[in-house]
Amino acid sequence: MLDRDGYPHGVPCWIDTAQPDPEAATAFYGGVFGWEFEDRLPPQAPGRYLVARKDGLTVAAITSQDATTPPAPTWDTSIWVDDVDAAAAAVADAGGAVLAGPEDVGPPGGDRAGRFATCTDPQGARFLLWQAGTNRGAQRVNADGSWNFSELSTDDTAAAAAFYGQVFGWEVDEPDEEMGAALVRLPGYGDALELREPGLRERQASVGVPAGFEDAVAWLQPLPAERVPTGEGAHWSVTFAVDDCDGTVERVTQRGGTVLAPPLDVGVVRTATVRDPQGAVFVVSSYHPERHTGDGR
Secondary structure: OOOOOOOOOOOEEEEEEEEEEEHHHHHHHHHOOOOEEEEOOOOOOOHHHOOOOOOOOEEEEEOOOOOOOOOOOEEEEEOOOOOHHHHHHHHHHHHHEEEEEEEEEEHHHHOOOOEEEEOOOOOOOEEEEEOOOOOOOOOOOOOOOOOEEEEEEOOOHHHHHHHHHHOOEEEEEEOOOOOEEEEEHHHHOHHHHHHHOOOHHHHHHOOOOOHHHHEEEEEEEEHHHHHHHOOOEEEEEEEEEOOHHHHHHHHHOOOEEEEEEEEEOOOOOOEEEEEOOOEEEEEEEEEEEEEOOOOOO
């Protein structure tokens, strides 16, 4: 995908992870994905906010844990909104909760990076709202070593669809038979992408992408029943695009990470689930359009 500079309202736009040891996390992710880091906080600040770049473009961030972040590291997804205060009110009206904010990010009197709020949906899945200032979301996406998409796992997919539909206008398709997950779409998003990338729909159709995929903003899947007793409730997770799934998994283990689900071919993608040394789980996925047979397989 072309380099990004902002997102439409209701589209996921940024990911970050709060870690007990941010410096150790930068060594891990830098080694796995080739990221380089810049601390956006002043030296006297109590924590770190390390923005990752790939080929000079922002892709994600690693931050210090604080009172507002989960004790167990996770990857958080932020959703672009035009007015974070109005969006936070909509979250509450739809039965969700606002845990922190809305509040500004940036030095007093200086350029504001943006305004955010930390929320949960009615099933407890945590996400953030982001109203952009100077930080206009991830610049590099859907390319090697960058964010590919976010996925919501929940024990009530119908309730989740109703909540996010009310707050952001999202629509949810029927689950894919092979993947077990349902595509989440923002109607009209594909029109914005087509303006940036003329011929997008035609290229997607040529490799068997289903109609409507250009509006995709996320995936929604049922929380696996065997995980519910362990206390792992509804949550958002992230997938990173990689050119070589197996090679990436090898780098994960070399740097102290854990393989939770080894590389597996699913349609035109090869995917694996891994965990970083401090506990944050993520997925890596390589795309192989040459496997499309032209008959939907």
